[in-house]
Amino acid sequence: MATRLLRVKQVASTALRSRRPLCNARPHTAIRILNWELPLCARCCGVVGGSITAATLTPVLAGTWQPPLSLVAVACFACASDGIISYRRPEATNNFVRFVTGYALGSSLTLWIG
Numbered sequence: 703m704a705t706r707l708l709r710v711k712q713v714a715s716t717a718l719r720s721r722r723p724l725c726n727a728r729p730h731t732a733i734r735i736l737n738w739e740l741p742l743c744a745r746c747c748g749v750v751g752g753s754i755t756a757a758t759l760t761p762v763l764a765g766t767w768q769p770p771l772s773l774v775a776v777a778c779f780a781c782a783s784d785g786i787i788s789y790r791r792p793e794a795t796n797n798f799v800r801f802v803t804g805y806a807l808g809s810s811l812t813l814w815i816g
Contacts, residue, residue: 728792731743733801745781748801749807755809756808769813771814774814777811
């Protein structure tokens, strides 16, 4: 038990010391603003941005509209397929597509849950 706890602490310590503890963004997928590189990749920025946007809209839409599960499934499929494509052939997709699929996923999931 003690060795397992030690291993968990080592992994957590390594993750916190790493350059990107929240996302495994490669330099070519990270969004740059001026000369500053965001700690998240374009897809994760889209997920976070979509979630924040949807969370601000949730009180406005409370009880009036919830995306159908099929729309959430389409957003999940689009994000997952773009992730698989960019994993196999990084040049086949770009940061705009990554951001849009992440935004669709984040906003639809947040609205569906909320």
